[in-house]
Amino acid sequence: MSRRTDKRAKLIRAAEDLNYQQGFRPTTLADIAQDAGVPLGNVYYYFKTKEDIGKAVISKRDEEINAFFVKLEEIIDPAVRIRAYIESNISDPEAIARYGCPIGGLCQELGKEGGILADQAAKLLHDIIKWTGKQFVALGISQEAAEEYALSLVSRIQGMNLLTLTFKDPSIATRQTQTIINWLESVVGNKVPAAQLAKEELAEAAY
Amino acid sequence: MSRRTDKRAKLIRAAEDLNYQQGFRPTTLADIAQDAGVPLGNVYYYFKTKEDIGKAVISKRDEEINAFFVKLEEIIDPAVRIRAYIESNISDPEAIARYGCPIGGLCQELGKEGGILADQAAKLLHDIIKWTGKQFVALGISQEAAEEYALSLVSRIQGMNLLTLTFKDPSIATRQTQTIINWLESVVGNKVPAAQLAKEELAEAAY
DNA sequence: GTCTATATACAGATAGAC
DNA sequence: GTCTATCTGTATATAGAC
Numbered sequence: 190m191s192r193r194t195d196k197r198a199k200l201i202r203a204a205e206d207l208n209y210q211q212g213f214r215p216t217t218l219a220d221i222a223q224d225a226g227v228p229l230g231n232v233y234y235y236f237k238t239k240e241d242i243g244k245a246v247i248s249k250r251d252e253e254i255n256a257f258f259v260k261l262e263e264i265i266d267p268a269v270r271i272r273a274y275i276e277s278n279i280s281d282p283e284a285i286a287r288y289g290c291p292i293g294g295l296c297q298e299l300g301k302e303g304g305i306l307a308d309q310a311a312k313l314l315h316d317i318i319k320w321t322g323k324q325f326v327a328l329g330i331s332q333e334a335a336e337e338y339a340l341s342l343v344s345r346i347q348g349m350n351l352l353t354l355t356f357k358d359p360s361i362a363t364r365q366t367q368t369i370i371n372w373l374e375s376v377v378g379n380k381v382p383a384a385q386l387a388k389e390e391l392a393e394a395a396y
Numbered sequence: 397m398s399r400r401t402d403k404r405a406k407l408i409r410a411a412e413d414l415n416y417q418q419g420f421r422p423t424t425l426a427d428i429a430q431d432a433g434v435p436l437g438n439v440y441y442y443f444k445t446k447e448d449i450g451k452a453v454i455s456k457r458d459e460e461i462n463a464f465f466v467k468l469e470e471i472i473d474p475a476v477r478i479r480a481y482i483e484s485n486i487s488d489p490e491a492i493a494r495y496g497c498p499i500g501g502l503c504q505e506l507g508k509e510g511g512i513l514a515d516q517a518a519k520l521l522h523d524i525i526k527w528t529g530k531q532f533v534a535l536g537i538s539q540e541a542a543e544e545y546a547l548s549l550v551s552r553i554q555g556m557n558l559l560t561l562t563f564k565d566p567s568i569a570t571r572q573t574q575t576i577i578n579w580l581e582s583v584v585g586n587k588v589p590a591a592q593l594a595k596e597e598l599a600e601a602a603y
Numbered sequence: 604g605t606c607t608a609t610a611t612a613c614a615g616a617t618a619g620a621c
Numbered sequence: 622g623t624c625t626a627t628c629t630g631t632a633t634a635t636a637g638a639c
Contacts, residue, residue, distance in 0.1 A: 196604095212508055214421060217632065228606050230635085239633070288508055296562040297504040301419055301495055311562045340559065340568065341575055345548075348555030352547065355503040355518045361547065368548055403622095424614065435624050437617085446615065 197235045199225040201249060204242045209291045212298055213243055213306075240306060247295065247309045253396035254313060258320045260394045264384050267327040268377045271342070272370060273384040274321065277395040278346050279366050282359035289354035292317075293347045318343050328377055338376060345369050404442045406432040408456060411449045416498045419505055420450055420513075447513060454502065454516045460603035461520060465527045467601045471591050474534040475584045478549070479577060480591040481528065484602040485553050486573050489566035496561035499524075500554045525550050535584055545583060552576050 203224035207216040218239055222229045236242045257277070264270045279285065288294070292313045299307040318339045325335035349365040374381050384391065410431035414423040425446055429436045443449045464484070471477045486492065495501070499520045506514040525546045532542035556572040581588050591598065 210508065212421075212505065214419075215509075218634085219632080230606055230608085231604080233634070234604065237634095289504060293558060294504060294508070297496060297501060297558060298419065300558075300561040300564075301417065301501075302422075314559065314562050337571070337575065340572065341552075344555030344559050344572060345552055346555065347558050348551030348553065351500055351504060351507075351554050351558070352521065352551055354507040355521050357507075364544070365547065365551060368544065425616085426614080436615095437624055437626085438622080440616070441622065444616095 196225070196227055196231075200227060200232060200235055200242065201245050205246045205249070208243070208246055209294065210288050212294065214298065218242075243306050244309060247306070247313065250291070250396060251309070251313055251316065254316060257394050257396050258316075260391075264386065266381075267324040268373065268381045269384050271321060271324050271373060272381045273386070273391060274317075275342070275346065275366060275369055275373070276383065277391060278350070279362045280392045280395050282353070282362045285350050285353045285362050286357045286359045287354075290347060290350035293350055314343065314347075325376075330376075342369065342373070345372075403432070403434055403438075407434060407439060407442055407449065408452050412453045412456065415450070415453055416501065417495050419501065421505065425449075450513050451516060454513070454520065457498070457603060458516070458520055458523065461523060464601050464603050465523075467598075471593065473588075474531040475580065475588045476591050478528060478531050478580060479588045480593070480598060481524075482549070482553065482573060482576055482580070483590065484598060485557070486569045487599045487602050489560070489569045492557050492560045492569050493564045493566045494561075497554060497557035500557055521550065521554075532583075537583075549576065549580070552579075 200221060204216070204221045207220050207224060211220075218232055219229055221242065222232050232242075236245070258274075261270045261273055264273060278290075292310070295310040296307075296314055299310045321342055322332075322335045322339035325338045326332060330338065345365070346369065349362055349369070352365075353359060353362040370381065407428060411423070411428045414427050414431060418427075425439055426436055428449065429439050439449075443452070465481075468477045468480055471480060485497075499517070502517040503514075503521055506517045528549055529539075529542045529546035532545050533539060537545065552572070553576065556569055556576070559572075560566060560569040577588065
């Protein structure tokens with residue numbers, strides 16, 4: 190792996206963390222450069238603008254999400270897949286209490302601005318809803334109902350993440366997650382056990 | 397009403413709109429001054445800092461919300477009150493598609509920063525959840541269950557608002573609102589009609 | 604490819620005449 | 622109370638030596 194990709198990757202990683210913790214706008218290129226251990230002026234060798242770093246960050250996250258969904262296909266029961274996704278959201282409840290949802294935060298902040306970055310952020314949620322809808326369809330639910338369920342599910346996760354951040358209370362996330370799982374079971378009509386895949390394995394694959 | 401309160405009110409109103417449309421940080425004092433028709437330097441006669449304007453904006457909204465809840469007490473059936481609140485959220489679905497939820501946006505943006513403004517924004521959602529919980533209790537639901545329902549309800553509204561913004565699709569808000577009302581009916585055990593109060597009256601009172 | 608120095612723009616905030 | 626001019630800090634972005 191060349192030096193080029195190495196430094197570039199470090200910058201993306203630093204930007205990823207800072208954008209999540211502080212938001213996209215409040216994060217400065219100086220912040221990113223410092224965290225990545227790269228002099229400020231050198232950043233522009235790898236990225237023409239700040240927006241370009243944002244694009245790279247979101248693209249990377251998009252790939253990770255879709256890779257995670259591929260990983261979840263190893264689970265046979267689509268309902269269990271959905272549950273695994275729901276639980277992956279709270280792999281770190283304390284982080285949600287501090288910084289909220291990495292995806293929801295982006296969509297909220299960038300959604301008002303419009304532009305390419307907003308569209309890219311929207312694609313993240315779009316992919317999640319689409320995948321979730323597919324799982325409901327695989328359970329024998331009609332296309333129309335599946336889409337509504339998927340929208341409801343992602344909506345509830347996002348709302349729960351926002352409340353967890355707002356009240357800085359991780360237990361909101363853990364309790365609401367259980368409520369959402371109960372809802373899932375009522376939708377599919379029977380109990381939905383946790384995935385058999387090792388938790389560590391899922392956490393590692395989680396985006 | 398003195399000139400002082402007049403200009404001060406204009407500044408708050410301008411800040412309110414701009415903070416909602418652009419977010420708190422991206423909105424500049426120059427923006428606010430211009431929209432209010434006040435020279436930039438004069439802003440500091442009314443507010444010592446930008447944060448002070450933010451505090452005034454959130455305080456005003458908090459008062460409006462609580463005044464709205466008082467207004468809703470005119471409705472006899474608590475379940476109908478809750479429905480009226482749910483529907484008040486989408487009095488302007490197009491605005492949600494453009495700018496999201498005025499309260500959720502603040503909590504998301506300020507929640508990461510911490511500080512007094514974040515606490516004040518959190519109080520908005522806190523008041524809403526508290527009021528909603530009281531209505532469920534008035535329906536004969538246990539305190540514990542009522543609190544969970546209130547959290548679920550506000551969570552779903554917030555998530556729905558975020559998705560509406562993200563995909564810039566007002567129909568997400570209208571459709572999900574119906575889903576939430578269906579959920580409300582399943583919780584209370586029977587149909588919940590829309591409020592008898594004139595829609596205009598409610599819309600006017602809405603925060 | 605790397606890094607220092609700096610240009611440029613614009614934000615919040617202040618000074619002081621009126 | 623009001624408004625113009627300006628200070629000060631800091632952000633993105635560039636120039637150019639190495």
